[in-house]
Amino acid sequence: MALSTAITLQQFEPGGTTQAALLVGTVGMFLGMLYFISAGRGETDPRKQEYYIITAFIPAIAFVSYLSMALGFGATTVEFAWLGQPTQEHTILWARYADWLFTTPLLLLDLALLAGANRQTIGTLVGLDVAMIVTGLMAALTNRGALGLSTSGVRIIWWGISCGFFLALLYFLLGTLSRNAARQPGEVGRLFSTLRNLTAVLWTAYPVVWIIGTEGLGLITLGPETAAYAVLDLLAKVGFGFLLVRSRSVIDQAAAGAGAVTADD
Amino acid sequence: MALSTAITLQQFEPGGTTQAALLVGTVGMFLGMLYFISAGRGETDPRKQEYYIITAFIPAIAFVSYLSMALGFGATTVEFAWLGQPTQEHTILWARYADWLFTTPLLLLDLALLAGANRQTIGTLVGLDVAMIVTGLMAALTNRGALGLSTSGVRIIWWGISCGFFLALLYFLLGTLSRNAARQPGEVGRLFSTLRNLTAVLWTAYPVVWIIGTEGLGLITLGPETAAYAVLDLLAKVGFGFLLVRSRSVIDQAAAGAGAVTADD
Amino acid sequence: MALSTAITLQQFEPGGTTQAALLVGTVGMFLGMLYFISAGRGETDPRKQEYYIITAFIPAIAFVSYLSMALGFGATTVEFAWLGQPTQEHTILWARYADWLFTTPLLLLDLALLAGANRQTIGTLVGLDVAMIVTGLMAALTNRGALGLSTSGVRIIWWGISCGFFLALLYFLLGTLSRNAARQPGEVGRLFSTLRNLTAVLWTAYPVVWIIGTEGLGLITLGPETAAYAVLDLLAKVGFGFLLVRSRSVIDQAAAGAGAVTADD
Numbered sequence A, B, C: 001m002a003l004s005t006a007i008t009l010q011q012f013e014p015g016g017t018t019q020a021a022l023l024v025g026t027v028g029m030f031l032g033m034l035y036f037i038s039a040g041r042g043e044t045d046p047r048k049q050e051y052y053i054i055t056a057f058i059p060a061i062a063f064v065s066y067l068s069m070a071l072g073f074g075a076t077t078v079e080f081a082w083l084g085q086p087t088q089e090h091t092i093l094w095a096r097y098a099d100w101l102f103t104t105p106l107l108l109l110d111l112a113l114l115a116g117a118n119r120q121t122i123g124t125l126v127g128l129d130v131a132m133i134v135t136g137l138m139a140a141l142t143n144r145g146a147l148g149l150s151t152s153g154v155r156i157i158w159w160g161i162s163c164g165f166f167l168a169l170l171y172f173l174l175g176t177l178s179r180n181a182a183r184q185p186g187e188v189g190r191l192f193s194t195l196r197n198l199t200a201v202l203w204t205a206y207p208v209v210w211i212i213g214t215e216g217l218g219l220i221t222l223g224p225e226t227a228a229y230a231v232l233d234l235l236a237k238v239g240f241g242f243l244l245v246r247s248r249s250v251i252d253q254a255a256a257g258a259g260a261v262t263a264d265d
Helices: A003-007 A017-040 A046-070 A095-115 A119-141 A151-174 A176-182 A186-212 A222-245 A248-263 B003-007 B017-040 B046-070 B095-115 B119-141 B151-174 B176-182 B186-212 B222-245 B248-263 C003-007 C017-040 C046-070 C095-115 C119-141 C151-174 C176-182 C186-212 C222-245 C248-263
Strands: A076-080 A088-092 B076-080 B088-092 C076-080 C088-092
Touching: A017 A046, A017 A222, A046 A095, A046 A222, A046 A248, A046 C119, A076 A119, A076 A151, A095 A119, A095 A176, A095 A186, A095 A222, A119 A151, A119 A176, A119 B046, A151 A176, A151 A186, A176 A186, A186 A222, A186 A248, A222 A248, B017 B046, B017 B222, B046 B095, B046 B222, B046 B248, B076 B151, B095 B119, B095 B176, B095 B186, B095 B222, B119 B151, B119 B176, B119 C046, B151 B176, B151 B186, B176 B186, B186 B222, B186 B248, B222 B248, C017 C046, C017 C222, C046 C095, C046 C222, C046 C248, C076 C119, C076 C151, C095 C119, C095 C176, C095 C186, C095 C222, C119 C151, C119 C176, C151 C176, C151 C186, C176 C186, C186 C222, C186 C248, C222 C248
Parallel strands: none
Antiparallel strands: A076 A088, B076 B088, C076 C088
């Protein structure tokens, strides 16, 4: 009956795809974290350090989240029926949302630093992002219908609202932020474009996996769904970070530019 | 038994005052959000954009909160007895507090920007505000007595502590912040005074509704209480924002002043 | 079954050591808060005010947390077995972690301001600190085994990860932050060293109490454990703050230095 009982009921079949995918995610994030820490060692310019700090914290947070899911802490069960199906208990890995709540703003912060964005733009991006994740969590946890809608109907409404915030986010990412980045030196602008495109494409895949997965319409099962998220998470966090930190000369230029931008901001 | 079960049990009587008030709040906040977004479109000066961004996020957050209450996600039940009454289950709309936790600091930020306040003053205001909301949530969720006090007694103690933080907040709002605003150009100072007075009066009504409502002494029922909060929320968020964003020339002056303040800060 | 039921089940034996320690903590934090507020009254320089504001908010937050534990709100029960013991219900005072989540970053902020640290260093310290507290909370709430480990084994893994983040934090506290502080005027550097040493020693005691206490191996009971935490909390928050705010001339120098640092940052 205690708080912790309520949030740690679920266990996975040992050796199944779900648990394997969670362990791959845990190890991958841990190694990514170590790599970004080692890449940043010896850097003494605060403006350059900032990229390594942010980029290392992203897989560090995801590591804790993945481990919590692998250990069952980050899982719960929610009772609902897929459209036209009987009601049953579904495993919901809520720790994903706790992870995304902090890692997605940090990824946007990396992009915003490269683009030389001001705090108004950063605030807007982070606000839309947090709204997207929180309403996504509501979609995931909803276990009852209302206003004449079935439980699944209400879940899909929250998913739709979350997608709405995501579209607004994409609008600023592809609009204001890209215009900011166009004023940066050529190499910085190119790295920004690469990372922005990677982010736009990968992030678009998340709501698709959600709606076809066990939280949405139940067209795929928990194993493949968890594997798909693990691949997306590793690409969007460790892959993103790898492309960023290997570009030392671009970070040098971006950091030099940031100095100038801040001074007249 | 899962987390989501615990927080989404409650359903409202369809067509009742409670649900009607929640739907009015949902629609009102959505329209307010659209209006502030459209008012801010085309603005390119970051210092002016800031007002529109903050002011649009306030009803956006409240929209999500109201919708969650209307859909039952943001409601729970707590067992306690009003003073001298038998114990019974009470519907607690906890999503209000999640809304207020973010929207009240943003409203204070609008006021602080108008007043040209420094980060020390903003930090103090936001800290007191968060303490006020969190202890208010404790009041709302308390379901047992302690130290010889009844459950209702403990609830009223938390309400009293929350009021204490509110009084400290008012002290800074009417003191430091108003002194800051007095140094701003005349029109900015007048708009600040109007919005500050609106905020001080409306915010004072909240703990009054709380203590006479179902969470406190139970002198009024959930329907009128929900309607009262909806009116207060719409005035304190959409009404506040309307008075702010229609004053374009004042925002111009405030933004120009902010540049000067920041430069020598 | 409601959210609040789940988190407020536990009651303490009236008059026992646990409740006495919680009441001492509550009163001590309240008095500390009043003292730091009175010490800061009349200060008009924002850079000096900042120390008093931060230092007063620390015991204010701890006061709310201690009161919530004394009133039973901040307590829950978790079922697990100490190594080699039968499974039983244990009282977990989760409100400690809510307290620490906000007070430990504020203590680090006081140290960082004295050291004249940049936002990259502050961000790193706060990030590691939050990771330390959150994984500590996971240790406290875990109620089941996984991957072939017993519940107690999983709890100790989370404790170990939390200790890992603490060691990384100590590395930055004793490394980067101390190098920053060495560039500050002599008296400021000495006050920083005193407070840093106090913090390093006291904070190290927390995981020790945890692992020998009821949340870890169960070598001591809840009464002495709660008393030990109360002493540590009062020293690390009120004692720390007392040493800081009584050094008015050092705060004057640190504030003057901060102006110079920010200007060329």
